[in-house]
Amino acid sequence: MVLKNYSIPEILQMEACTNCTLCAEVCPAVSALQDGRLSGVYRLDTLRGMIRSQSRLFQFFSRRKPPTRTELKKFGETVYRCTLCGRCQEICPSGIKLRDIWFSLRQDLVCSGAYPEKINMIRENVALSHNVFDEDNKERVDWVDDLQNPPDHYYVKDTAEVVYFTGCVAAFFPMVQKIPIALTQLFETAKIDFTLLGEEEWCCGFPLLAAGLRNHIKDPVQHNIEAVRRKGAQKVVFACPSCYQMWKEYYPEEFEIYHVSQFLNSLIDTGQLELSRLDLKITYHDPCDLGRGSMEYDAPREVINAIPGVSLIEMEHNRDKCLCCGGGGNLEMIDTHLSRQIAETKINEVLATGADAVVTACQQCLRTILSYARRNKIKIEVLDIVELIHRSVKKD
Numbered sequence: 578m579v580l581k582n583y584s585i586p587e588i589l590q591m592e593a594c595t596n597c598t599l600c601a602e603v604c605p606a607v608s609a610l611q612d613g614r615l616s617g618v619y620r621l622d623t624l625r626g627m628i629r630s631q632s633r634l635f636q637f638f639s640r641r642k643p644p645t646r647t648e649l650k651k652f653g654e655t656v657y658r659c660t661l662c663g664r665c666q667e668i669c670p671s672g673i674k675l676r677d678i679w680f681s682l683r684q685d686l687v688c689s690g691a692y693p694e695k696i697n698m699i700r701e702n703v704a705l706s707h708n709v710f711d712e713d714n715k716e717r718v719d720w721v722d723d724l725q726n727p728p729d730h731y732y733v734k735d736t737a738e739v740v741y742f743t744g745c746v747a748a749f750f751p752m753v754q755k756i757p758i759a760l761t762q763l764f765e766t767a768k769i770d771f772t773l774l775g776e777e778e779w780c781c782g783f784p785l786l787a788a789g790l791r792n793h794i795k796d797p798v799q800h801n802i803e804a805v806r807r808k809g810a811q812k813v814v815f816a817c818p819s820c821y822q823m824w825k826e827y828y829p830e831e832f833e834i835y836h837v838s839q840f841l842n843s844l845i846d847t848g849q850l851e852l853s854r855l856d857l858k859i860t861y862h863d864p865c866d867l868g869r870g871s872m873e874y875d876a877p878r879e880v881i882n883a884i885p886g887v888s889l890i891e892m893e894h895n896r897d898k899c900l901c902c903g904g905g906g907n908l909e910m911i912d913t914h915l916s917r918q919i920a921e922t923k924i925n926e927v928l929a930t931g932a933d934a935v936v937t938a939c940q941q942c943l944r945t946i947l948s949y950a951r952r953n954k955i956k957i958e959v960l961d962i963v964e965l966i967h968r969s970v971k972k973d
């Protein structure tokens with residue numbers, strides 16, 4: 578273990594755990610597999626033991642040796658089976674910033690060589706292709722082909738007031754490309770001077786952070802900041818909460834940044850987007866990185882409630898208690914089965930509301946929930962908030 582991967586407050590906080598086990602009770606991974614080794618309390622206790630075992634004095638008195646490579650590897654497997662949903666952090670009565678510690682712990686495991694091999698793929702893909710899926714980055718705007726009469730510039734203009742940062746998932750996954758397509762049309766309707774970055778948009782760096790590769794985020798951060806500067810833009814809009822949170826926390830404060838729910842809310846307020854009636858019963862899923870991660874619970878609800886005829890039915894767990902969809906923390910890549918088990922619990926809660934549609938505000942949540950619903954032939958509409966507004970907006 579490499580102690581320098583943790584901040585001093587993190588090391589101090591590790592000692593504040595009272596073993597109350599509340600973090601285990603709310604953990605979606607623990608509930609899905611009934612496996613206590615996936616809980617925050619187990620993880621923290623093991624980590625503390627491993628760190629202490631490196632002290633000679635501790636070894637002398639306790640006769641405990643530092644973990645072997647096999648023990649570390651086994652521990653690493655439990656650490657990465659976590660969606661980084663942050664529910665444990667939210668409930669911890671001792672105020673331990675557990676999610677932050679999980680990021681540092683993953684970094685520690687990478688430095689110690691005890692991490693799932695698939696993590697190497699994320700590092701290589703982002704370094705070589707500048708996106709997490711190893712696609713040709715020139716194809717980032719290929720979805721523009723699906724618009725009727727796209728402009729010659731394909732929305733990659735030399736300069737603009739607003740940059741729309743699409744994120745890797747929306748740019749490359751056909752299932753969710755309806756988000757950028759709808760948002761582009763909404764921007765046109767609202768007469769927003771916007772541009773895409775095209776192949777100059779690189780992965781925001783969040784998948785690296787979540788993988789334990791914090792040391793590798795410098796290049797994408799620097800590159801993306803310069804790409805936005807070159808456009809002369811003042812504002813950057815994100816439909817992906819992970820990109821938004823990444824920019825909020827790890828990028829220099831140089832531009833006004835907005836999650837799309839906030840931006841759409843202001844366009845509705847100013848009358849730049851006029852909404853028409855939709856008779857629909859909706860439930861809203863708070864994406865972990867937008868809700869618990871960025872504390873934005875109100876903007877999406879205000880947008881939904883602005884549509885005449887729509888009724889919003891809250892799920893049993895909502896806002897800071899919202900259940901994860903199973904798609905975060907690179908879990909889908911590490912343990913697809915667990916990711917689907919978590920999605921099943923989410924869908925069951927959605928169905929219990931009796932809503933016609935579940936709306937979210939994240940391309941990854943949309944992909945996870947929609948994939949589960951399709952695979953299991955569940956009859957519920959799954960929409961992103963951008964699509965919902967696109968459906969309601971009065972066209973010229």
Ligand code: SF4
Nearest residue numbers: 604659660662663665
């Ligand atoms: S972040 Fe979520 S999945 Fe991970 S340990 Fe905490 S509650 Fe469990």
Ligand code: SF4
Nearest residue numbers: 594595597598600669
């Ligand atoms: S909720 Fe906090 S104090 Fe309670 S067991 Fe988990 S980490 Fe420890």
